[in-house]
Amino acid sequence: MNATAKHKDAQPLGDLAETLSRLLKNTVFRLSLVGAVLFGGSLLVAQLIVYDTIVSSELRRIEEGLKNELSELEVIFQSGGDAELLAAQQSGILPQNASDINLEQVALARAIFDAGARERTSRYVTLRDVSPDIYSMFVFKGAAVGKLVTEDIQTLGMASKDLPQFDRSSSLIWEKAIATVENPETGDVEERRISAVGLVIGKEGQIDEPPDGVLFVGRDVENIMRTGERMRSAMTTSSLIALFLGILSSIFVARRFARRVDSLNQLANDVQAGHLDRRAPRNYSEDEMDRLAEHLNGMLDHIDRLMKAMRYAGDSVAHDLRTPLTRLRTRLETAAVEAGDKPEADVLYAAASDADQLLKTFDSVLRIARLEAGERRELLKPLDPKPILDDLAELYEPACDDVGITFTHHIDKGLMIMADRGLLSQAVSNLVENAIKYTPVDMDGEAGSGRIHLSAKKSPRGRVRIAVADDGPGIPKFDRERVKERFVRLDKSRTKPGSGLGLALVDAVAELHQAELIMDDGLGADAVIAGQDDHEGRPGLKVELVFPRVKARKADPEATTAQTDKLT
Amino acid sequence: MKILVVEDDEVAAEYVKKGLSEAGHVVDLAADGDTALEMAGAADYDAVILDRMLPKRDGLEVLSNMRENGNATPVLILSALGETDHKVEGLRAGGDDYLAKPYSFTELLARVEAIGRRSDPTAAVTKLKVGDLEMDLLARTVRRAGQKVLLQPREFRLLECLMRNAGRVVTRTMLLEKVWDYHFDPQTNVIDVHISRLRGKIDKEFETPLLHTVRGAGYRLQP
Numbered sequence A: 001m002n003a004t005a006k007h008k009d010a011q012p013l014g015d016l017a018e019t020l021s022r023l024l025k026n027t028v029f030r031l032s033l034v035g036a037v038l039f040g041g042s043l044l045v046a047q048l049i050v051y052d053t054i055v056s057s058e059l060r061r062i063e064e065g066l067k068n069e070l071s072e073l074e075v076i077f078q079s080g081g082d083a084e085l086l087a088a089q090q091s092g093i094l095p096q097n098a099s100d101i102n103l104e105q106v107a108l109a110r111a112i113f114d115a116g117a118r119e120r121t122s123r124y125v126t127l128r129d130v131s132p133d134i135y136s137m138f139v140f141k142g143a144a145v146g147k148l149v150t151e152d153i154q155t156l157g158m159a160s161k162d163l164p165q166f167d168r169s170s171s172l173i174w175e176k177a178i179a180t181v182e183n184p185e186t187g188d189v190e191e192r193r194i195s196a197v198g199l200v201i202g203k204e205g206q207i208d209e210p211p212d213g214v215l216f217v218g219r220d221v222e223n224i225m226r227t228g229e230r231m232r233s234a235m236t237t238s239s240l241i242a243l244f245l246g247i248l249s250s251i252f253v254a255r256r257f258a259r260r261v262d263s264l265n266q267l268a269n270d271v272q273a274g275h276l277d278r279r280a281p282r283n284y285s286e287d288e289m290d291r292l293a294e295h296l297n298g299m300l301d302h303i304d305r306l307m308k309a310m311r312y313a314g315d316s317v318a319h320d321l322r323t324p325l326t327r328l329r330t331r332l333e334t335a336a337v338e339a340g341d342k343p344e345a346d347v348l349y350a351a352a353s354d355a356d357q358l359l360k361t362f363d364s365v366l367r368i369a370r371l372e373a374g375e376r377r378e379l380l381k382p383l384d385p386k387p388i389l390d391d392l393a394e395l396y397e398p399a400c401d402d403v404g405i406t407f408t409h410h411i412d413k414g415l416m417i418m419a420d421r422g423l424l425s426q427a428v429s430n431l432v433e434n435a436i437k438y439t440p441v442d443m444d445g446e447a448g449s450g451r452i453h454l455s456a457k458k459s460p461r462g463r464v465r466i467a468v469a470d471d472g473p474g475i476p477k478f479d480r481e482r483v484k485e486r487f488v489r490l491d492k493s494r495t496k497p498g499s500g501l502g503l504a505l506v507d508a509v510a511e512l513h514q515a516e517l518i519m520d521d522g523l524g525a526d527a528v529i530a531g532q533d534d535h536e537g538r539p540g541l542k543v544e545l546v547f548p549r550v551k552a553r554k555a556d557p558e559a560t561t562a563q564t565d566k567l568t
Numbered sequence B: 001m002k003i004l005v006v007e008d009d010e011v012a013a014e015y016v017k018k019g020l021s022e023a024g025h026v027v028d029l030a031a032d033g034d035t036a037l038e039m040a041g042a043a044d045y046d047a048v049i050l051d052r053m054l055p056k057r058d059g060l061e062v063l064s065n066m067r068e069n070g071n072a073t074p075v076l077i078l079s080a081l082g083e084t085d086h087k088v089e090g091l092r093a094g095g096d097d098y099l100a101k102p103y104s105f106t107e108l109l110a111r112v113e114a115i116g117r118r119s120d121p122t123a124a125v126t127k128l129k130v131g132d133l134e135m136d137l138l139a140r141t142v143r144r145a146g147q148k149v150l151l152q153p154r155e156f157r158l159l160e161c162l163m164r165n166a167g168r169v170v171t172r173t174m175l176l177e178k179v180w181d182y183h184f185d186p187q188t189n190v191i192d193v194h195i196s197r198l199r200g201k202i203d204k205e206f207e208t209p210l211l212h213t214v215r216g217a218g219y220r221l222q223p
Helices: A002-010 A012-025 A027-090 A110-121 A152-156 A222-272 A288-339 A344-372 A385-402 A421-438 A502-512 A525-530 A557-567 B010-022 B033-042 B059-068 B084-092 B105-118 B153-164 B172-180 B190-202
Strands: A124-129 A135-140 A147-149 A173-182 A189-201 A213-220 A381-383 A405-411 A417-419 A450-458 A464-470 A516-521 A541-547 B002-006 B026-030 B047-051 B075-079 B097-100 B127-130 B133-136 B141-144 B147-149 B169-171 B211-214 B218-221
Touching: A012 A027, A027 A189, A027 A222, A222 A288, A288 A344, A288 B010, A288 B105, A344 A502, A385 A405, A385 A421, A385 A450, A385 A464, A385 B190, A417 A421, A417 A541, A421 A450, A421 A464, A421 A502, A421 A541, A502 A516, A502 A541, B002 B010, B002 B033, B010 B026, B010 B105, B026 B033, B033 B047, B033 B059, B047 B059, B047 B105, B059 B075, B059 B084, B075 B084, B075 B105, B084 B097, B097 B105, B105 B169, B105 B172, B105 B218, B127 B153, B133 B153, B153 B172, B153 B190, B153 B218, B169 B172, B172 B190, B172 B218, B190 B211
Parallel strands: A135 A213, A405 A450, B002 B026, B002 B047, B047 B075, B075 B097
Antiparallel strands: A124 A135, A147 A173, A173 A189, A189 A213, A381 A417, A450 A464, A464 A541, A516 A541, B127 B133, B133 B141, B141 B147, B169 B218, B211 B218
């Protein structure tokens, strides 16, 4: 988390992309996002239903009304429409010659037609001639003055001025038109939408000929259309807001949930690292996460109890076994001291050291068991292995020299591993002692007969490899896994002192450090391949501890100084 | 030295008492935690040998109680629990040294004498002297009979540890712990080799040897 926070300033975009991709990986986020989209969608559907109920049905109602009015007008016109038209022309308001009508100037045939139609229908009826040959009638309800623009009327191509009767055979013509309406009080001009329905006027059976005219009945639908528009935009906005809020809440829920999952993941990590006392935080809400935490805690309690029982059993056995053995050892020692220079003293000292050996073995078994339980993983600290390995080299170099083994070491500087100093020392010490034990020594102790090399270096992949190589007999490939097990000793080494626990302990230490224990041919391998005599087919053995990369973190300076302090 | 031995195992306690008495110390025994706490408070001991597993009161509890009461008597913790973490626990609780069972008696004696001496005010010296062997802790120089002896840093520390415990046995395990800070026993005779090198430097050209090997126990520096 720290690392991302540091990069935030440098790469805000990369960070955003990272956050997004992390969010998309989050199951809860994905689920609640789907939920949000579904919610937004259903909200939209619900609003469409409301829209349809209110606006569309109103429009349908208006259309229905228009059709009724049209039928009424049809009756009026059938009884004298033509006459009224003629009257209009005669009164001079509608020109005799239809071609003289200026569409822009004439306020249409309103007054005349009005005069006839108004009394009977209480409607404003506007007759409009759009061309010398074609006229159509518009009947408005509500608007006093209006200019109606329709484009489709001309396409009807009506030729005759006669309006004998309505042609019932042709269907109704539905028009959407725009009227420029002037408010007589304020003088404001506005364009209002008109819904109109028209009936073709023509002679019966005149199907093939162009119709004489169209009677239109219109109704101002501006208000309802505006309502519809407002509703549509409200619907869009509210759906978008719902979607946005949904996404926000998904993020919120996901993060909240992720935090709780993260806390459980962190717990698992801690427990794996040996902190068996950690427990999952609970909020006692009894929800799934809380119950999961409760179960995890119960499980950890149980594991803890088992571990304690195991430790207690181990400690008790240790105590019960060691007390009598201590007595045994003390008795032998006292007897040895009392024996003084008598030959029995040797036997007694040997017996005491056998008792020591027995207890050391017992100790090692207990120690391996504890290492395998991972109890001490929390002790691991980032440290440079060089001082530790140099110390070990310094400790063993003279001892090797004494028995005629050439001990060399090469430890790279500036390496970093997560380790416990004591355990690392012990593991490498075990490896070196194994090497000393199996490296051949000339009886006369001549130097140069055997070689041991201790090294530490960084692999290309950044892992630190600590290796102890010798030129002893080595271990055949098929035995290499087996020798890591407890009490396993190869036939060849039965005669040597040892308990068969050395490598098992190293393996346990490696496991605790999450390091790999790798065995390979050692220093004699090249000589064996080259067929040189002086190695008698001894490839030697190289045992490597390969430590995982330490995540970029500075070594704790206190830890290192504390270690050095202890030395002095 | 006046030593209090807290040990619930009678046989072991008697052995320890016998051994310490033979080495010239005055020994009192306590068999449980309560008695131990009472006795440690009542008399002025030079050192306490304290078993960790005790009836009535755990050894560590006795120790922390002692320390809370302002009792600074050096304490050697003795226990079957030889694991390093247990050692750390014991030392944190205020112990001065830790010895795991089974111990050899010489090891116990050497350690108890070493901690008992620590309360000696002369511990903060800058010069150490054993016979004609002199060590200057500030200048980091060593002379024998006025003649300069050149030592490696580790050899210097080895010799310092021996000189601080001059006249007393220092075991191999003690040397490993105090000079190398290793809490495990190597199988090989690594310490012997280092001692023999040191011996080559301080004893070889002189008539009287100072560095003696004590059979079955360890080493002793003595004129």
